[in-house]
Amino acid sequence: MSRKQKIMLCRILTAGGLLILLHFIPAEGLLRFFLYLIPYGIIGWDILKKAGKGILRGQVLDENLLMAVATLGALVIGLTKTGDYTEAVAVMLFYQIGELFQSYAVGKSRRNIAALMDIRPDYANVELDGKPVRTDPDEVPVGSVLLLQPGEKVPIDGVVLEGRSSVDTSALTGESVPREVQPGDEIISGCINMSGVLRMRTTREFGDSTASRILDLVENASSRKSRSENFISRFARWYTPAVVIGACLLGLLPPLVSLALGRASEWAEWGYRALTFLVISCPCALVVSIPLSFFAGLGGAGRAGVLIKGSNYLEALSKAEAVVFDKTGTLTRGVFEVAGIHHSTLEDQRLLEIAAHAECASSHPIAVSIRRAWGKEIDRGRVTEIEEIGGNGILARVDGRRIAAGNERLMTQQGISFIPCHHTGTIVHLAVDGQYAGHIVIDDTLKPESAGAVTALRKAGVRRIVMLTGDRRAAAERVASQLGIEEIHSDLLPQDKVAKVEELLGQKSPKGVLVFVGDGINDAPVLTRADVGIAMGALGSDAAIEAADVVLMDDNPMQIAKAVRIARKCLAIVYENIVFAIGVKAVCLILGAAGVANMWLAIFADVGVMILAVLNAIRALFVSKL
Ligand code: ADP
Ligand code: MG
Numbered sequence: 001m002s003r004k005q006k007i008m009l010c011r012i013l014t015a016g017g018l019l020i021l022l023h024f025i026p027a028e029g030l031l032r033f034f035l036y037l038i039p040y041g042i043i044g045w046d047i048l049k050k051a052g053k054g055i056l057r058g059q060v061l062d063e064n065l066l067m068a069v070a071t072l073g074a075l076v077i078g079l080t081k082t083g084d085y086t087e088a089v090a091v092m093l094f095y096q097i098g099e100l101f102q103s104y105a106v107g108k109s110r111r112n113i114a115a116l117m118d119i120r121p122d123y124a125n126v127e128l129d130g131k132p133v134r135t136d137p138d139e140v141p142v143g144s145v146l147l148l149q150p151g152e153k154v155p156i157d158g159v160v161l162e163g164r165s166s167v168d169t170s171a172l173t174g175e176s177v178p179r180e181v182q183p184g185d186e187i188i189s190g191c192i193n194m195s196g197v198l199r200m201r202t203t204r205e206f207g208d209s210t211a212s213r214i215l216d217l218v219e220n221a222s223s224r225k226s227r228s229e230n231f232i233s234r235f236a237r238w239y240t241p242a243v244v245i246g247a248c249l250l251g252l253l254p255p256l257v258s259l260a261l262g263r264a265s266e267w268a269e270w271g272y273r274a275l276t277f278l279v280i281s282c283p284c285a286l287v288v289s290i291p292l293s294f295f296a297g298l299g300g301a302g303r304a305g306v307l308i309k310g311s312n313y314l315e316a317l318s319k320a321e322a323v324v325f326d327k328t329g330t331l332t333r334g335v336f337e338v339a340g341i342h343h344s345t346l347e348d349q350r351l352l353e354i355a356a357h358a359e360c361a362s363s364h365p366i367a368v369s370i371r372r373a374w375g376k377e378i379d380r381g382r383v384t385e386i387e388e389i390g391g392n393g394i395l396a397r398v399d400g401r402r403i404a405a406g407n408e409r410l411m412t413q414q415g416i417s418f419i420p421c422h423h424t425g426t427i428v429h430l431a432v433d434g435q436y437a438g439h440i441v442i443d444d445t446l447k448p449e450s451a452g453a454v455t456a457l458r459k460a461g462v463r464r465i466v467m468l469t470g471d472r473r474a475a476a477e478r479v480a481s482q483l484g485i486e487e488i489h490s491d492l493l494p495q496d497k498v499a500k501v502e503e504l505l506g507q508k509s510p511k512g513v514l515v516f517v518g519d520g521i522n523d524a525p526v527l528t529r530a531d532v533g534i535a536m537g538a539l540g541s542d543a544a545i546e547a548a549d550v551v552l553m554d555d556n557p558m559q560i561a562k563a564v565r566i567a568r569k570c571l572a573i574v575y576e577n578i579v580f581a582i583g584v585k586a587v588c589l590i591l592g593a594a595g596v597a598n599m600w601l602a603i604f605a606d607v608g609v610m611i612l613a614v615l616n617a618i619r620a621l622f623v624s625k626l
Contacts, residue, residue: 001104008100012093015043019089033078036085044071044092066240066278067095073275074599081268091279091603098607102292102614119190119211121155127199137206148198154191157209158202160184165196169554190214213545214307214553226294226311228574235286243281243589247274250593269595276592280602285581289613290574296620297570303621305553306563313549316532317567321512322504323462323560326497326526327469327479328426329519330536331450331557334365336426336442338373343419344438351438355430358396358403361386364521366428367394369442390522391470391493393428404431407472409491411436426475444475446482449558454483456561460568466504468497470522497526505531517560520544534560570620577613584609 001009018039027035044067051068074088125132127145137155140146145161148154154167166178169191178194181187187200190211206212251274255265294311301308308314328334341348356374359367360383371378386396392413393406404414405428411418416431418439425443429436454465466487469476476490489500505514516523516530524547527533535548536555545551552559588605591597597605 005100005104008096011042012096012100015039015089015093018042019086019093023086029083032083033075033085036075036078036089040071040075040085040089040092043089043096044068047092047095066243066281067092070275070279070599073271073278077268077272077275087599091599094603094607098610101607101611119153120215121153121189121211124155124206125149125152140202140206142202142205144202146200146202148193148200150193150195150197152193154187154189154193154200155209155211156202156206157186157188157204158200159186160198160200162199163196165198166194167191168194214551226315228290228294228311228315228571228578239281243278246593247277247281250274250277272599273593273595276597276599276602277589279599280585280588280592280597280606285585285606285610285613286578289577289581289610289617292614293570293574293577293617293620296618297566297573300570300621301563301566304559304562304566306559306566307551307553308563308567309549309551313532314567314570316513317515317550317564318571319511319513320460320462320515320532320564320567321508322464322466322514323457324466324468324501324504324514324516324530325485325557326516326518326523327467327471327476328444329365329521329555330517331447331467331479331483332444333447334369334444334519336366336369336444338370338440339425339443340423340441342421342423342439342441343436345435346432346437351430351440354398354403354432354437355405355428355440357383357398358386358394358405362388362394364388365444365519366426366442370428370440373442391496402431402433405429407470409493424474424478426471446479447555447557449556451483453557453561454485456558457564460561460564462564464504464508468492468500468526470494470497494522494525497523498529501526501529505529515560515564517557518544519555520547534563536560573616573620577616580616581609581613 016039022035022039025035047064047067050064054065071088071092074091075085078085078088121137123134124137124140124144125147126135126140127133127147132147140156146156146158148165150165160181160183162183164180164182166180167187168178169188179191181198186203187198188211189206189209251271254270255267259265291311294314297314298308298311301314308317325331338352341351344351346354352370352374353376356371357378359370360378360380362368382399384397384400386394388394389406389410391409393404393410395414396403396405404410404416407427408418408420408429411429411431414431414434416429416434416436418429418431418436421427421439421441423441425441427439427441429439431437457465464487465485466489467476467480467483467485468489469479470492471490473490476488480486480488492500501514501516508514513531515532515534516526517534517536518524518527520527520535521544524544527535527544527547527549532550533548534550534552535544536552536557536559550563552563584605588597588602592602
């Protein structure tokens with residue numbers, strides 16, 4: 001509990017105690033009134049102050065004013081008619097109990113999320129003259145050497161230089177199996193080094209490191225409002241004036257009518273009903289529980305390794321109708337093995353060396369795989385004029401000779417005649433100084449979870465599943481048939497993918513949502529264009545984290561169906577709360593107007609609904625178990 005909450009608890013206890021005590025004091029008349037003002041002041045002064053401030057600022061009709069008017073009115077009724085002030089104090093008391101409960105729940109789920117995302121490192125041990133020096137991560141330049149003891153958090157992204165260990169990535173990915181690392185492997189900030197001592201070299205600044213970016217993302221997520229949340233503010237805009245007018249009518253009309261008919265006017269009775277009506281109308285449960293549900297949903301999803309950048313995307317995801325996949329790196333592992341080298345005019349190793357050097361700067365999975373197949377140190381000094389042509393390949397000079405490495409399109413575009421390959425797999429053709437030099441056949445493997453992911457999405461109610469790829473038709477068909485995807489579009493350049501997605505956007509139903517899943521390489525524009533862009537395996541890929549609306553921390557495609565299920569669950573909770581809160585409100589309002597419900601019942605209904613709604617909202621925090 002925070003200090004503020006503790007103070008509130010004290011106020012509640014004091015006022016409650018005084019209220020009970022006053023019950024036994026036989027004071028009468030004005031003295032009794034002033035005695036009751038003490039607990040009323042203790043528990044309600046801040047509400048009165050906020051109501052006053054609201055009036056001065058011109059935003060009159062909020063819940064503080066509702067409470068102030070209702071309780072002051074109850075005091076006046078007590079003074080003029082019943083001589084009992086318990087109700088006014090109790091109403092305020094219960095309202096504050098509700099508020100305290102709510103602030104505790106919100107604070108708790110906020111803290112929970114912060115704890116779940118406990119990835120912010122406090123320090124980095126920089127190696128200086130062979131000794132570790134504790135440094136603020138913010139002040140560590142790129143290329144520094146860090147030492148990591150077992151149990152320490154990796155503060156900055158980097159590469160392992162020395163040592164073997166397993167790292168726990170669960171805070172980032174939700175994946176509980178630790179990952180083994182050895183020299184040469186990348187490691188990302190936010191993981192925990194578990195078993196061995198590691199020496200690593202940083203490859204980024206702290207601010208650009210994965211942990212910092214993810215925290216930024218999580219912290220900003222709740223500022224993007226969903227339509228349901230906007231619905232609440234629109235609702236409040238007409239609801240509050242409506243109930244105030246309703247209360248005025250209820251307080252004035254019946255007595256005036258009675259007066260006109262020559263009967264007793266009963267001002268106090270109808271005044272009391274009007275005030276009860278006001279207390280009941282207070283929409284706290286809605287106002288509180290809806291943002292809380294989204295907040296908890298975002299937190300629960302985060303815990304499962306699904307980072308959603310705003311509640312608007314959470315809501316959109318729940319309506320997913322079509323899911324469009326990129327192939328390489330999304331459905332396939334994006335780790336290509338060299339399956340053969342054909343028609344080479346050079347020695348195979350020489351061809352691979354040239355290809356690896358030409359690809360030295362690309363982050364495309366093909367490039368990474370070719371560099372790995374070459375396996376030796378790459379001397380970047382030998383490579384100049386690198387130009388990556390998205391969805392086609394690479395142009396560069398290696399040792400001063402013009403190299404083209406890429407697909408058939410690239411060869412055609414460069415005016416080089418090539419020998420087509422009849423093997424399955426992805427083909428990288430090579431040309432040296434405009435002369436065809438042979439091709440490398442590389443083969444990608446499916447991720448083991450891909451087929452399951454497609455089935456799970458179908459089961460989750462996604463009607464249309466499409467695969468887009470820049471690869472050849474043959475390679476695309478092979479993958480699609482293994483996964484059971486019927487609709488494929490191949491040979492697409494990055495801009496064609498955007499056009500294709502736009503075409504698909506035009507075909508879906510008006511309320512349906514199109515989700516695109518990619519790895520951020522050559523498909524960042526598509527991630528932005530789709531209704532919801534999901535980037536997967538995005539740890540470390542800046543473009544993807546920027547462009548995507550949802551970031552999956554590991555590259556398991558099963559997570560997509562999970563994200564959809566989480567979103568549906570969270571939205572279901574939101575709707576439950578809306579229906580429940582408005583329903584109970586409506587019944588109580590009618591009872592209040594009819595004079596059946598008194599202020600006690602009103603306040604119990606209000607606090608009760610709010611507590612139930614908040615408890616229901618908190619369920620969204622546990623959606624990761626879905
Ligand atoms: P996908 O849609 O399957 O993710 P991309 O759009 O990234 O594929 O690439 C499409 C095709 O462009 C690849 O199949 C490959 O033939 C070629 N290509 C792209 N980048 C490179 C590269 N760096 N080196 C060689 N070929 C490349
Ligand atoms: Mg791709």
